[in-house]
Amino acid sequence: MSERLKTEICGIKMNTPILAASGTFGFGEEFADFVDLEKLGGVMVKCITLKPRAGNKGVRITETPAGMLNCIGLENPGVEKFLIEILPRIKNKMNVIVNISGSSVEDYGELAKLLNVDGVAAIELNISCPNVKDGGIIFGTNPKAAAEVTSTAKKFTSKPVIVKLSPNVTDITEIARSVESAGADCISLINTLMGMEININTWKPTLGNITGGLSGGAVKPVAVRMVYQVAQAVKVPVIGMGGICTAADAIEFFLAGASAVAVGTANFANPAVTMEIANDLENYLASRNLNLREIIGQVKI
Amino acid sequence: MSERLKTEICGIKMNTPILAASGTFGFGEEFADFVDLEKLGGVMVKCITLKPRAGNKGVRITETPAGMLNCIGLENPGVEKFLIEILPRIKNKMNVIVNISGSSVEDYGELAKLLNVDGVAAIELNISCPNVKDGGIIFGTNPKAAAEVTSTAKKFTSKPVIVKLSPNVTDITEIARSVESAGADCISLINTLMGMEININTWKPTLGNITGGLSGGAVKPVAVRMVYQVAQAVKVPVIGMGGICTAADAIEFFLAGASAVAVGTANFANPAVTMEIANDLENYLASRNLNLREIIGQVKI
C-alpha cells in the first residue's frame, strides 16, 4: 500500500483517504469481489438504529439526471444483531465506521454506548436522513439540537464521533460550528438533498415515500461548495462526499478542505470505483511529487 | 394558438404556460429566430437593477454533471436604459416580466415604482441571486426580510408581483408563506442552488466569483420537491422552474402544483426548446382530452 495515500483521521489509521459512504456499501462484504477492503480508509456501514427497521414501502430508488433519488428509509437489522452477527464477521477486514440514527437524543446516546466496543473504529451520527420522519433530519437542520445529539453521543463513547450534516439547510457553517463546539471529532458531509419525482403516466410520486434523497454527480457542485465552507469554518477534519465518481472529483474535495472523502452512488455503476479512485489519486500525487496533506485545503482563492 | 394551453396568471393572459427563465433568455429578442415569442407565457427578462452593473469578473460559467454553474452576477444596463431603449422595442412582442434585484428594501421599492409602466406585464423580485453579495440572497433566506421586500414592492406598483425564491434554505414553505402574507401575487421557484467547482490543475475555483449557481437537469428533483411543498403551503399561483428540458419535465411541475413553468438552462442546448415543450405538452393533454388546469396540482399522494 502506497505511503503517499496513508493518513490518519481522529486517530483512525487509513491506508487511503477513500472511504465508502453509508448506505451504498452495505457492510463492506458485499463488495469484497471488487474491492480490497483494507485499501479503503473505512467503510461507513449502513445506518444502524436501536430496533430493527424494515424501511419504507414501495419503490425506493429512481434514476434522475446524473443522479438518483432514494428513500430506503434506514432499513437495518438493529444494533443487537449488528453487534452479535455482523460486526464480528467484518471487524478485522476493514475500518468499521458505524452510521447511527435515532428518534431522540437518548437514542443516539444509547447507540453510542452499545457501539463502544472493539472493532468499531468510529461512529457517524446520521442527523441528516431526509427519508424518515424520525431519521434525525430534525436534528440536522437545527444547530442546537445537532449540538445536543453530538454531546450526548460523546458522553457515551470513547470512539471518535463523526457528525454527518444535511445539505438541506440555509447555513451549513452554523450547524458545523455548533457540532464542533459540542465535541464532534470530525464532520462528514453531504448527506442527500431532498428531492422528488412524479410519474407523468400514473400521476403518482415515483417513490413510495413521496420524496427521497438526491445523490450522485448532480449534487457534486453543492457538496464541494459546502465542504469548502465548512472546512473554513471549523478546525476538526472534514470527510467530504457527494457525487464523487473519479479521482478528479475526489481531488476537488481535498483542495476544498476535505481530509478524506467517501464514495457513495458511484459504487453502483462501478463496484470497483473506490480502487480506481485510489490508484488515480496516487498517480496524480506521484506525478506532482506531492503527499496527500499537501493538497488538503489548498484551493487558491 | 391552442385553446388547451391558454391560461391566465395574476391577470396576465398567456398563450401557453411555458415561460423563459430570467437570465437565460436575454430580453427575448435574442431567441426570435427560434421562438414565436407570443407563444411563450412570458419572458422573464434578465435581472434589472437601479444602476448599470458589469457583473462578476473572470470565468462565469462551467458545465457540471447534467447541469451548469453560473456567476454572471446581475450584469445589466440599469433600469433607465431598460425603460428607454429596451422596453419600447420588446413590449409589443411578448409578455415582459421584469426580474429585479436590489441591495436594500428601498431599491426594490424604487425599481417597482419605475417599472410601473405600460408594457411591463409583471415584476419578479429576485431575492435569491447567490452570485452577488447584494443580490438579494440575504432577503431570500430570511422570511421577515423577504416579506418586507415584497410589501414594499407591492406598495409602489399596480403590476402583479412575483417573488422568486431561493432553494438554499432549510424550509422553503416558511419563506413562501411569509411572502404570500406580505402580498405576493405569485411565487416562482427555484433559483439556482449554490455550488462550486475547483480546477484540479490550477487549484483555483473555476468561477471568477468562487461559487456560482447550479441549474439544469441536475436540480430538477429538488425543484419538483420544493414546488410541491410550496404549492401545498400557499394559495397564490406558483411558477415552477429548475431543470426543465422536456414536456415530461414540465408536466411533473404542473402535477406538483405549478400553474406555469419557466425554462432556463435548456434554452442553451436547444434555443427552440420552449416551442417543443409547448407542442409536446399540447399533445400530452390532447391525447388525454384534458385541459391544463386539470393537471395542475393533481399529483396523487
Place this chain on the structure above:
Amino acid sequence: MLKIFDTEIISNAEVSANIFKLEVAAPELSQIAKAGQFVQVKVSDEFTLRRPLGIASAKNGMVKIFYRVIGKGTEILSTKKTGEHLNILGALGNGFDTNISGRILLVGGGMGLAPLLSVAEKIEADVLMGGKNKSEVDFWIKEFRAEVDRIYITTDDGSFGSLGFVTSLLPEVLEYDNYAAIYTCGPEIMMRSVYKIAEENNLPCYVSLERRMACGLGACLSCSIDTASGRKKVCKDGPIFEARAVFS
C-alpha cells in the same frame, strides 16, 4: 466470484415490436452463470445506474438476453451495434434449483420467459407461455423449441394458441404430466395466480421477482422485500424465491 465483464456484442436485433434479443461473447460468464441469474448492464456513461436484465441463455461462450424497450436505458441499449462492447456485471442472484429430480413446468408471461429459457437449457422441462399476441410469443417458441418437449401457448387476443391467460390453461396442463415443480416468471399478478394453482395441486412453486435495483450486490437495500423468513434482498437472496415464502 462476481466480476465485471467487458463483452463484445455479437448481435442485437428486434425480434418483435420493441423487444430485442442481445447476444454477447462472454466465455467466462457463460460458464459460471446459473439458470435464473441476471446481470447488471452498463448501458452508457450517461447513466448513474446499471440496468438489471435476466440471463436467458448461457452456453458456448455466449450469453443471450431478451429485453423490452420501456425507457431511456433500454432505448439506448437497442441502438448498440454488433462489434461494440458492453460492460456487464454478473452473474448475480441465486438462480433456480437445477438439481431437482423430475420434470419442471415453466410458466412465463412476456419478458418473464427470459430466465425460464435458461432453465430449459439446463434441465428437463415443458413450458407454458403467455403473451399479448402471436408476434410476442413467436420468437419465444423458436427459442424454446430445442430446449423443451412440449410448449403450451396462450395469447391475450387469441391470435395464437389458446385465448386467455396462462393461468386459464395451467390446470389443464398440469393434468398432462406429473411435474416435480413449477418455475414461474412474469407479471406479479400472474405469478400469484400460478402459485395458487400450484398450491391446490400440492406442487412446489418457485418465482422470479423483479424490483428496482441500484447495486445488484445486496448492499443498498433498494430491492428489499418481506418474506416468511424475514427481510430479503431480491438481488442477492433472490431473484428466485419459493412462492410460499413471498406470496402468503
Place this chain on the structure above:
Amino acid sequence: MLKIFDTEIISNAEVSANIFKLEVAAPELSQIAKAGQFVQVKVSDEFTLRRPLGIASAKNGMVKIFYRVIGKGTEILSTKKTGEHLNILGALGNGFDTNISGRILLVGGGMGLAPLLSVAEKIEADVLMGGKNKSEVDFWIKEFRAEVDRIYITTDDGSFGSLGFVTSLLPEVLEYDNYAAIYTCGPEIMMRSVYKIAEENNLPCYVSLERRMACGLGACLSCSIDTASGRKKVCKDGPIFEARAVFS
C-alpha cells in the same frame, strides 16, 4: 437568420496529436457563413451546453472545423464517425470584415488559425503561423497553401520555420509588403503582442476573442467583456473586435 442545422459528418480525422479536422455537409450553412464566424456544436445529449467552434472553411456545401481535444466534449466529438449526424447552431458572431481593400496579414497561433483560414478563403491574404512544433503546423500549411500567397512559419521548438514565436518574426514580415490590416487569432498574450506591433506600424488590427459560452446568442452574458465602447458580448458583438477597443 440563425438556425439549427442537422448536418452529416463527411470526415472527422486526427491531423496532428489531439487535433482533429471535421468536415460536415451543410449546404445552407456553408452559404451563409461569414469568415470568422463560429458555430455551437451539440456534441451529445449528455451535455448541458454546446461547444463553440470556429468555422475554418465554408464552401461547396461543406463546413470545415478544426478542434483540439482538451476535455470531455471534444473527446466525445473526436469519436464521431463519417455518416453520423451532428446538430450545429450557427452561423454565430459578427465575422471579419472581408470588404477591406488591400492585402491582409493573418497572424495565428495554434487553433487560432482556424478562423483565419476562412478569411484566406475569401480575400487576398498572407499568413504568419506559429505552433509548438512541425507536426502542429504541417496540416495548417496544407490547408493555407491554396488560399494565400505567402506562408511564414515559426515553431516554439524550431523544428520547422523560424525558432520562436510569431511575434518575433512579425516585424520582419511587415517589411515585405504593405498590408492593409492584421487579423489575428490565438492565445490572448500573443494577440496582445501582435496588437502592439500593429500599433507601432500604424496598422489596423482585428482580433478574434474566445470566452466560455453558454447560449452563443447574446442572451446569457457568459461571455461579456469590457470594451472601449462599453460592455460587449463576445458571442454576438464579436468574436471579432478591433484590437484597440479590447486591449487598450
